[in-house]
Amino acid sequence: MENGETLKQQRIAVIGAGVMGCALIKGMLAAGRITRDNVWAVVATSNSQKRIAEELGIRVYRDLPVDEIAQTDTFLICTKPYRVVQVLDQLKASKALKPSGLVVSIAAGTTIKQIETALPNYAVIRAMPNTPSLIRAGVTVLAAGSHSQDDHMLVAQEIFQSVGKVWQLDERHLDAVTAVSGSGPAYIYLILESLADGAVKVGLPRDIAFQLVSQTMLGAAMMVQDTGKHPATLKDEVTTPAGCTISALLTMEDGRIRSTLARAVEEATRTAAGLGNA
């Protein structure tokens, strides 16, 4: 089978089609890795059911359908963390799970052990993606469960490669990953908005400010990736002696921007670790 073709043989269920579940379905459809026939979803409310069925053109249910479960290879669990075990209990109670199937959970703080306790002997992979998966610019880190084989990991890799870049790490890193790249887009939006506020304060129109700041962020991020240079080196290349950049940087340092951002990641890691116990 060609690289990237494994998903075409799979029937995929997305349990919880909210922000992330829909981002993943849209991303996979846009990548042409799945068809509308081989994916189905579950939501809680009739409003979401109607909206998503219309928007995505896929089968959307409010209860777990036993006949669909029996034909499904991979379950992407995308509910809030506190609902994950309840959903897994329902899947188990259906008695329709394929023994060779795979559960991939994207729930923050919900451990592989918690999932394997609910579904003993089942292949489990824990994933932490982020919202840019919607536009296929996501970041996902995968961690394998104790019954996950290479072919299961291949399926998970193909799902998340279709919506962005993928790394595989030991599960002990997943709460940190959640705090860095899972939550990360929110930090970047806050910084983007703050810089744009500054631009507005010095007279630029808001829409131009958003375009200038977001493109600058994109370019700066690409410089880090493409040049491989340390960010401090790239920063120094911008910072002319007695120029204006150093004025801005020292103002930021006065506001303890570095430790504020680093401590924020530390705090988010602590919070993420507790989310599966709610």
Ligand SMILES: NC(=O)C1=CN([C@@H]2O[C@H](COP(=O)(O)OP(=O)(O)OC[C@H]3O[C@@H](n4cnc5c(N)ncnc54)[C@H](OP(=O)(O)O)[C@@H]3O)[C@@H](O)[C@H]2O)C=CC1
């Ligand atoms: N948002 C993010 O940036 C990221 C989130 N995550 C993780 O992804 C998961 C989902 O987050 P997010 O998409 O933001 O949450 P949302 O609230 O947007 O989505 C949750 C979805 O679950 C559905 N749902 C609720 N109860 C059930 C149930 N019993 N059975 C099936 N579906 C149900 C909801 O249906 P309805 O719409 O009808 O209420 C909704 O579609 C969380 O565990 C989170 O930790 C991971 C990475 C990033």
Ligand SMILES: O=C(O)[C@@H]1CCC=N1
């Ligand atoms: O805020 C949260 O808990 C989730 C996990 C990562 C991003 N959003």
